Amino acid sequence: MSVGHGSVRRVTVVGEDVLSRPCREVTNFGSPELSTLIDDMFVTMYVAEGAGLAANQIGVDLRLFVYDCPDDDGVRHVGHIVNPVLDQPEPGSRRLVEEFEGCLSVPGAVMQVPRVDRTVVRGFDKDGHPLVIEGAGYFARCLQHESDHLIGHTYLDRLSKRDRKDALRQMADRREEVFAQRVVRAxxxxxxxRRPG
Structure with missing residues (x-):
């Protein structure tokens, strides 16, 4: 797999302030800085073996995420979206599905999270051209998960108190192993x- 020319950045971990506040709108469309950030995000996502990565997961509080994610039919979706907005579904128009979900910023934890089975995200590419991305199944889950990050939420915020404690316990048990795997993959x-300090 080609991982482009980016640099690996440190993945932020739940509890860090940048993950719990809304991100800022991107305004520097077409800039080398934005292209470099996107390259770095893709490489970091591949090293961490994720399906998506939001900018605040590498400590940058901008409304942007990248993804390389299959849908339920095995079709691979690869891209980025800037300043994304999730369409709000009409009540009853989409099915709520509970499936297991992980997060690169909650290393080692996997929990069942309810999400709608189809979604639409509207935003822009890095040059400011409008984008509309439609997702179903696992890809819809990915789009919702990454959009949550940009408003300062992780999937832990969608869990009951008990399940959240369980996820944090899983993370405490497995995070060092996950960090070591990322170093090997890099x-x-x-x-x-860089190892999280």
Whole structure:
């Protein structure tokens, strides 16, 4: 798999302030800085073996996420979206599905999270051209998960108090193993990654 020219960034972990506040609108469309950020996000996502990554997950509080995610039919969706807005479904128009979900910023934890089975996200590409992305099944879940990040939420915010405690316990048990795997994967791709300090 080609991972482009980006640099691996440190993935933020739940509890860090940047993950719990709404991100700022992107205004520098077409800039080298925005292109570099997107390249870095893709490489970081691949090293962490994620299906999506929001900018605040590498400490940048901008409304932007990248994804490389299959849908339920096995079709691969790869791209980025800037200043995304999720369409709000009409009541009763979409099915709520509970499936297991993880998060690169909650390393090692997997919990069942309810999400609607179809969604539409509207935003822009890095050059400011309008984008409309429609997702079903797992890809819809990914789009909702990443959109949540940009308003300062993680999937933990959708869990009961008890399930949230369970997820944090899973993270405490497994995070060091996950961080070690990311370092190994980065080395395999010829990159280095800073360990969270």
């Amino acid at each position: 080395a395999e791709l010829g990159r280095s990654v």
